[in-house]
Amino acid sequence: xxxxxxxxxxxxxxxxxxxxSSFFRKAIPLKIEIEQFILDDDDFLEAFxxxxxxxxxxxxxxxxxxxLEGSYKSPYIQGIMKELAxxxxxxxxxxxxxxxxxxxxxxxxxxxxxxGDAKAFIKSVHQRFxxxxxxxxxxxxxxxxxxxxxxxxxxxxxxxxxxxxxAPMQLDVCADVVNSGFSLFYQWHxxxxxxxxxxxxxxxxDMQTIINKSQKEIKNxxxxxxxxxxxxxxxxxxxxxxxxxxxxxxxxxxxxxxxxTLIIHAKDDPFMNEKIIPNKDELSKYITLExxxxxxxxxxxxxxxxxxxxxxxxxxVKFFNTIK
Numbered sequence: 001x002x003x004x005x006x007x008x009x010x011x012x013x014x015x016x017x018x019x020x021s022s023f024f025r026k027a028i029p030l031k032i033e034i035e036q037f038i039l040d041d042d043d044f045l046e047a048f049x050x051x052x053x054x055x056x057x058x059x060x061x062x063x064x065x066x067x068l069e070g071s072y073k074s075p076y077i078q079g080i081m082k083e084l085a086x087x088x089x090x091x092x093x094x095x096x097x098x099x100x101x102x103x104x105x106x107x108x109x110x111x112x113x114x115x116g117d118a119k120a121f122i123k124s125v126h127q128r129f130x131x132x133x134x135x136x137x138x139x140x141x142x143x144x145x146x147x148x149x150x151x152x153x154x155x156x157x158x159x160x161x162x163x164x165x166x167a168p169m170q171l172d173v174c175a176d177v178v179n180s181g182f183s184l185f186y187q188w189h190x191x192x193x194x195x196x197x198x199x200x201x202x203x204x205x206d207m208q209t210i211i212n213k214s215q216k217e218i219k220n221x222x223x224x225x226x227x228x229x230x231x232x233x234x235x236x237x238x239x240x241x242x243x244x245x246x247x248x249x250x251x252x253x254x255x256x257x258x259x260x261t262l263i264i265h266a267k268d269d270p271f272m273n274e275k276i277i278p279n280k281d282e283l284s285k286y287i288t289l290e291x292x293x294x295x296x297x298x299x300x301x302x303x304x305x306x307x308x309x310x311x312x313x314x315x316x317v318k319f320f321n322t323i324k
Contacts, residue, residue: 005315007294010305014268015182017296020308021075028078030085037094037121043108045117046100048072048093050081055090060160060324062091062135063122065142067166067298068112069193071099076139076165076298076312083313087321089135094121096142098197107205108235109197111228112141112171113248115149126158135320136162139298140271143167143263144250150261151253161260161323163316166269166298169254170276171245175224183270186297187224194227195219211235251276257284262319264312266295 011017033049052059062084066074077093084091096110097117110117126134136159138146143164150157168174178187195218201207202215211234221227228241238244267274283289292300303309 005292005295005300005311006302008301008303008305008308011301011303011308012294014266014270014294014296014299017266017268017294017299017301018186018270020299020301020305021079021310025075025079025308025310027073027075028082030078030081032072034100035092037124039117039120041106043097043104043106045097045104045121046095046102047121048095048100049090050085050092051090052085052088057129058131059088059090060133060135060320061125061129062089062137062320063125064091064093065118065136065138065146066093066095066099067140067142068190069099069197070139070142071095071101074139079310079313080137080316083317087317089317089320089324090132092125094118103197103200103204107201107207107210109232111232111236111244111248112144112168113148113244113250114236115145115152118145118149122158133160133324134158135160135323137165137316138162138167139165140167144169144171144248147250147257147261147263148248148253150259151250151256153259154256155258157259159259161262161320163262163264163319164250165264165312165316166266166271167250167263168272168276169249169251169278170272171249172242173275174272175228175241175245177270177272179223179225186271188222191221191224191227195221198231251278251282254278254282254287255284257286260286260288260323262288262290262316264290264292264295264300264315266292266297266300268294269297271297
């Protein structure tokens with residue numbers, strides 16, 4: 001597999017790069033242990049562990065963070081778990097609240113800058129496995145959250161190193177980009193999933209009183225700006241969607257990162273444009289920024305349509321092995 005990414009034959013189009021795995025990558029059978037991690041507010045999240053057969057107390061652990069409405073079923077999660085295991089890493093996917101298929105307890109859910117839950121889970125993992133090095137991988141929304149988290153940790157990061165893939169580092173720009181052209185398809189699909197999750201909360205909570213919106217009004221939401229104004233911002237204590245985007249965009253936290261971190265981004269990512277790419281003055285010396293011409297959103301597929309090679313997974317593990 002090529003060290004430098006080059007889109008495979010017939011795979012250069014950014015939408016094909018973005019969508020190929022969802023439609024054509026086969027599920028990877030992995031032995032999974034499910035942990036229900038209890039949070040301080042009487043809520044929980046589910047962590048899916050995949051361990052090597054010869055796992056021991058010092059086996060390095062990679063903590064994974066999925067994208068918006070992602071889960072263990074996401075092809076990139078199964079792919080990186082398999083790759084990590086082959087190189088002697090244990091891995092665990094920390095599902096954001098309500099993303100594992102089991103509805104969480106609270107009216108709130110998760111968002112692009114929610115680092116509190118991750119900090120609680122990472123602290124627990126570190127306490128349980130004090131002799132294991134920790135590594136972080138975040139995809140899309142999870143990548144933005146991870147970068148913000150690393151900036152908040154500063155010199156006190158528990159991670160040996162980390163990788164962020166296709167992170168929407170400037171949330172307002174991304175919300176605008178997906179509201180035009182073919183990218184409207186991605187917005188429609190994701191907002192539909194978000195609305196479904198929110199509407200299910202009406203069965204358990206008095207959401208109409210909590211957010212002052214009826215189920216009919218929720219069903220009429222069409223954009224991220226609307227959804228985040230109506231629900232995300234209100235339920236998580238932000239003044240507005242604009243306030244949420246401003247405070248939770250990870251670009252402003254990059255200068256504070258003191259953990260060796262690889263950021264992978266494609267210029268043709270259909271969820272964003274080049275405005276989100278940080279300049280040198282916005283990066284700490286611990287960050288390696290790899291900007292690629294092609295790759296789409298969490299794509300980076302080489303080979304061909306009929307025989308694809310997933311460049312991202314060995315790339316991530318190779319970066320980890322420089323520290324491991």
